[in-house]
Structures are given as C-alpha cells and as structure tokens.
Amino acid sequence: MVSKRIERRREKLKSMREKIESGQLNAVRELLTHETIKQICNECGHYFRSRLLTPLVIIFHMIGAAISREGSFQSAWHMSGQSGMSDSLTKARKRLPLSVWGHLHQWTVNQISEEHDSEHLWHGHRLIGNDGSCVSMPDELELAERFGKSGTKYGPSLFPIANMVFVFNLNTLVTIGHAMDHCRISELELFDRLTPLLKPGDIIVNDRRYAGAARYYRYIKAGLHFVNRAHQALQIERLEVVERFNHDDFIVKLPIPKKDRKEDPLLPEYVLVRIIKAAIRNRENKKEMLWIATSLLDAKEYPANEVKGLFKKRWRVETLIEEIKIWLSADVLRSKSVEGIFKEMHARVVATDLIHWLILKAAKQHGKKPDRISVSATLRLTAAYSLKMSTAPAWQLPLLYEELLGHIAYSLVPYRPDRAEPRMIKRKQHKYDRLKIPRWEWKLIHAMAA
Numbered sequence: 001m002v003s004k005r006i007e008r009r010r011e012k013l014k015s016m017r018e019k020i021e022s023g024q025l026n027a028v029r030e031l032l033t034h035e036t037i038k039q040i041c042n043e044c045g046h047y048f049r050s051r052l053l054t055p056l057v058i059i060f061h062m063i064g065a066a067i068s069r070e071g072s073f074q075s076a077w078h079m080s081g082q083s084g085m086s087d088s089l090t091k092a093r094k095r096l097p098l099s100v101w102g103h104l105h106q107w108t109v110n111q112i113s114e115e116h117d118s119e120h121l122w123h124g125h126r127l128i129g130n131d132g133s134c135v136s137m138p139d140e141l142e143l144a145e146r147f148g149k150s151g152t153k154y155g156p157s158l159f160p161i162a163n164m165v166f167v168f169n170l171n172t173l174v175t176i177g178h179a180m181d182h183c184r185i186s187e188l189e190l191f192d193r194l195t196p197l198l199k200p201g202d203i204i205v206n207d208r209r210y211a212g213a214a215r216y217y218r219y220i221k222a223g224l225h226f227v228n229r230a231h232q233a234l235q236i237e238r239l240e241v242v243e244r245f246n247h248d249d250f251i252v253k254l255p256i257p258k259k260d261r262k263e264d265p266l267l268p269e270y271v272l273v274r275i276i277k278a279a280i281r282n283r284e285n286k287k288e289m290l291w292i293a294t295s296l297l298d299a300k301e302y303p304a305n306e307v308k309g310l311f312k313k314r315w316r317v318e319t320l321i322e323e324i325k326i327w328l329s330a331d332v333l334r335s336k337s338v339e340g341i342f343k344e345m346h347a348r349v350v351a352t353d354l355i356h357w358l359i360l361k362a363a364k365q366h367g368k369k370p371d372r373i374s375v376s377a378t379l380r381l382t383a384a385y386s387l388k389m390s391t392a393p394a395w396q397l398p399l400l401y402e403e404l405l406g407h408i409a410y411s412l413v414p415y416r417p418d419r420a421e422p423r424m425i426k427r428k429q430h431k432y433d434r435l436k437i438p439r440w441e442w443k444l445i446h447a448m449a450a
Helices: 002-022 034-043 055-067 073-079 086-095 098-119 143-147 187-197 212-223 258-263 304-313 316-327 338-366 376-391 394-409 439-449
Strands: 127-136 161-169 174-182 203-206 225-229 240-246 249-255 269-281 289-292
Touching: 002 249, 002 289, 034 055, 034 098, 055 098, 055 338, 055 376, 073 086, 073 316, 073 376, 098 174, 098 338, 127 187, 127 316, 143 174, 143 338, 161 187, 161 225, 161 316, 161 338, 174 187, 174 269, 203 304, 212 225, 212 249, 212 258, 225 304, 225 338, 269 304, 289 304, 316 338, 316 376, 338 376, 338 394, 376 394
Parallel strands: 127 203, 203 225
Antiparallel strands: 127 161, 161 174, 225 289, 240 249, 249 269, 269 289
8 A cells, every 4th residue: 555655656756747847948958858968967976866856957947047038047937837846946956066067068069069160160260259247146245255346436346246258159159168256366367267178270369458479379389379459558560570461461570578488488589470450440430440460370371351350250259248148147147155156157158058059050951140140039939939849749849849940040130230339328217226235234224213
C-alpha cells in the first residue's frame, strides 16, 4: 500500500515537472535542448535530484526574465503560465552553480561560431568590437562591499555600480564574452581578462581609450590585428615614416614609451603601425577628421577605404550594449547577492546570444541581412511563439518554429545609413522627488513620526 502511494506521488511529481518544463520559452528550445543542459551540468559536476524545478526550468526561467517586458523573475514565471512558488524559485536559482552559466554561454558562442562565422568574415578575419558600460543593482550591503558605489559631485551614488566590458563579433552581432567587477576597476583591465577568448587573426576595432604602442605590440604578439582610433595626444607629423602609400595613408615607427619598457623589458623600442586619415560625422552631424592606427600593413590586401569602413562598424557596439541594457533589462539588475548578480548577468547575455542566433538562422534561411532584422521584433515574436508552442501538439512544433523564423526574417528595420538625430526627448517625463536615503530608512523615520 505504501509503495503504491509513493509511486502515485512520483507519477504526480513527474507530470507536474513535465508541465512546467513544457511551458518554458519553447521558441528557443530548438537551439538549447534538454540534453544539452544536462550535458553542461554533468561537465560542471552539478548532479541534481528529480526536483520539480530542474536546471532546465531555472535556466529558461532566468533567460525568460531577460526577454520579458518587465525584466523581472516573477513576470517570466507568469509568462510560462505558472504562479506562486517565489521562495522555491529563489532557492532553485541559488542551487544552480555559476559555473553552469559560464559553460552555457561558452557553448552557445561555440555553436553559433561553428554555424555562422565562416559566412561572416572580412578578408578571412573575424571583426571584434568591445566597449565598457556599467550596471546598477539593489542597495544591499553585500553588493555595496563587492562592487562599490561611484563618486558623484553630491557624494556616493545611491546604488552599487559594477563596471562592465563586453566583447562582440561585429558581423554576427553575438556577445563573445563579458567581464564585470568593482566600479573602480578600469575598462582596460576588464578587457585584458577577455583577450584569451579571441582567436589569432581576429581584428579588434577599438576607440582611442584602447590606444597605445605597448598595447599594439601585445596584440600583434598574440596574433591579433587592430583598427584603432589614434590617441588625441599622438603627434602624427613627428613620427618616422617607413613607407608612404599616399598623403593620407602611410606606415610609421611608433615608439613604445620608456615607462612601458621599464615595466616590461621584453618590449621593443617601437612597433610598425599603419596610419590612415579618415573623415566621419560626429553626434552633432558635423564632419570630423581623425587618424586611424592599424596593424593591417598591406595596402593592396587591405585598401584604406575598406579599413575606414571597419571603423564605422564599431558603432554597432553601442547598439548591442543598448540591447543588453535596455531591451533585455540589464541596466538595473534585481538579484540581492553577489553570486546572484553574476548569474543574472550571464542569463541576460545568453538571452542576447539566443536572440541573435534566431536572427542569424532566419536571415540565412530567407536570404536577408542579419543586421537589418529588428531585435525588438524578434524579442516580441519569441515571447509570443513560446506561449503558442507551449499549448500546441508535438507534431505542430517544427511548423511553428519555421513560421517563427519566417516572421523574424521579414521584421526588417529601414536602411538609414546617414541618419543623425539629437539625443533629446520631446515628451516630458513624469517627475518625482528623489529619494536620497534607503527606502527602509524612510519608512522607519515616517513610522516614528506617525
């Protein structure tokens, strides 16, 4: 009698688990399967019991939080057709190791790279863009001690701030890696942590923050190329010219400062760099002249006009960071523990890569350019089709998936190469008084006053 009761409980638990799993972000389950998640958990040494909230549920639950409009864990849970269980979800998120998220992101990047990198190369090279940003988080003591608060003219910031650097493939628009740390850790230091993710032959397209002869030499030594805006303090006319292709395109000997050579005696006295003059339009839509420094020394193989075009592609980085922070709600993270913050950021980045994976598949299948497909439309379609696929019979799922790719492929944004708009808003925002103390402190003060 007891064994039958236990068996019925097991069957009920299995039925509930299957129901919950079937409602979790079905639109991307073709890309990230149950078997893949199990394999990644095994590789990380994470062995789990047959709980109601399995790693598959938690992984798609956190990715769903990134894709949902509100960006909250509860909204993602409601989006999958569930309610309640807040405490159980919190505990399940804590149980899933951070290493699983790291392996999951790396697996996603590798799969996309195998499928699509060969179709999106420039002269046989991957184009790599990077830039820094920062994210906010709840005002918890643990988070403030780990990430710190940035200084303002009015004192410390109201919330803890983490500095971040993202590295992107500029052609597939996939996030290769990210690094996050204390707000006083520099972008350069964070970027140096990510360079092992790059491959020999990659071309790094940087702004002048990453300029410097010693840095250029280290790139070249690692087998990497660079296209960099020259530092504003560099006096081009004083450099020794080795070879001149024309008045605005020549190779120079760029001296490595004595300070850098003292810190690293293996550095040479100079590095050969090609300098190209280019004209761009700035944010005020005014023409601006600048110098580009690059390690692409062969003018025949890498014509100057094409190299200038690479520097223009760097502006895609701004759009990609906007996607992660605004469209995927990573500008203000919600977790209240340090490990939870890192997990949540991983989930947002994995969600970004899955969305771009869908875009790449749709573009290839329907003959469209991936950078013309709307990311916001893809997010909405992914959420809508996930709900539709959660209630559809199994035989309809492949048809719905193909239908989803078709809708994504034809969700195009207008081609506006010379678009220039001021960074201003027309509609006034609602104004509230700023709360300059923690909310719990405000409640305590007003409770005492009452």
